[in-house]
Amino acid sequence: MSIPGKETQQAPPPAPEEPRVAPSGFSELQAQLREWREAVDRRIPPWTSRVMPFVLVALAIVLPFAFSTDSGFIDATIKAVALAVMALGLNIVVGFAGLLDLGYVAFYAIGAYTLGWFGSDFFFKARVHVLVHGVAAAETGIHLNFILILIAAAIICAIAGTIIGLPTLRLRGDYIAIVTLAFGEIIGEVAVNGTDIHLGGGMTLTAGNLGISAVDSPYFPGVGQFNLLQLRPWYWLILGILLLVLFVNVRLRDSRLGRAWIALREDEVAAVSMGIPLVKTKLQAYAIGAAFGGMSGAFIGTYFTTVNAGQFAFGFSVLILSMVIIGGIGSIAGALVGGLLLGYINYWLLPSVLNNAPSKFGLNFQLTSVQFGIYGFLLVIVMILRPQGLIPERRRKLEMTGAVTPGLGEAELAEPTPEMNIGAIE
């Protein structure tokens, strides 16, 4: 960075790599671990990396056959995968585009309400039925096929994401976080108080904390009506959504849009000077990320059989963000692993396996009542031991290890200023 009014010459960039570790017992342990990992890497034949994804998908597809049809583990898996879908959606916003979003719960809410509105008898004055069977076909209200609800949730959330994104465009870093946080809270409050928003005919916008229950469960020809004693179809449905969001993540990362996001993240001034439209590119990140939050939200709504305003708390946004950070910001595999890890901890390890562990030590509490404390502890541990996340993204890793020095800009232009004409909303 140059001193204003005085030209300074650019020092050559620092040499790459060279892990900078102070000698200590801890760093020796890290070095040992790195050595072991490299030894393992050398023994794995190169073709495995290409075959691996297919093997994993195949294993994921046959996984439920190892468990009973109403297994508690499969139940936890379904919920964990749904959260992983959200983590991958948020990863597009936070990881790819570098926009810290603390209000992601808004899209969970909007997606879930899309299901509540278009897949129950909540709007009882209406009688709309599109490709539905069984009980739903006989009820009043709007009843769309679940695939149509998924598409509607994606579209509505993409629009909502764009609207939430607009006021953040002129902001940076922490300020974006505050605005998105506020939007998440606003949506939550609207959900709670939606009982007082009358739409005519005695119908309201939401059912507040009472919840919209008796929502439709998905129906597919050949599979029939989904029910909670047969969990396998639910699992395959959310697995399909997960594979879709994974596919979109991978394709976008390696595309013109993905590169534009990285460019904006690294240096907004240079990026817009290269012809990248700031407003459009950032809004696309918000919209795509929101769409997946909405799809997962609609799924969770039907799987939980209720859409209750109490589900949409700030803590949920933090949980999803923690998944992205623990996994490795910007890393697709990281968001997947982080999402599944926290999902399993949240829905299986704590409630089913370890919940009564404290009583064995004579302590009088259950682990589920301190779950957010446990997530916080995990987050701190990961940030200390592995700040780049469990599976760091290549570029982010370089940024964090200091191989890349950001801030090569001129003093005058180092950060975009309000003077700049780059995020113009006029």
Place this chain on the structure above:
Amino acid sequence: MSAVTEAPPGAAIMRAENLVKVFGGLVAVDDVSIDIPTHSIVSIIGPNGAGKTTVFNMLTGLYKPTRGRILLNDRNVTRRRPDQITSLGVARTFQNIRLFGAMTAVENVVVGRHARMRAGVFGSILRTPWVRREERAVTERARELLAYVGLRASAFDQLAAQLSYGDQRRVEVARALASEPRLLLLDEPTAGMNPQESAALTRFMRKLRDELELTILLIEHDMKVVMDVSERVTVFDHGTKIAEGPPDEVRRDSRVIEAYLGTSE
């Protein structure tokens, strides 16, 4: 102050009229007009803080002028955004290199081509044959451009941050060229270069102008480069234009000498 034009109107690729830029209470640029004749090399010189880079930032759309207007090929582009200006055929480099450090040299140049690419969200997700072809063509073109600016092939896939200073300058020029500009703005391209490198760059600028039919606007401190390469020189001091004309004329201008050397009292 009216623009001193030698070329007839219409022959200027870019024309700035009575530009004013005020930051808070500070008048950074005060009533500056510049004509950049098509296919010429024009230099802006002046002491530090004279407002040269501020003018650059207005011409490329990063700053909105407080007053005045900017015409590109006789088209008013005064309040256009930087990405729109880039699409219209203006590219730039920065005084202190601003490459995307965590991207490779090739990726940097590919980003430079953003404005000339068309792949959208759905095309990219589906990776249609058309998008695939575009990606291939753009990557190939990026490699050609890197070779054109003289980067050795072994550096193509290295991260920009790990390249030497000189190579970073080359990549930045290639990235600017990737958007197929008609007008190229170079902000102190010889900063940090030795005399041999500066001389090579001077030759390269002529080559660019002749081979790619570019017009080049240059901010430069190295007087040898300025006198050598430019057809016209504009001199700034304290936010105003104090002289303009062919290098030989400007060199003898008493106000220029005063601005650079101070007055004898």
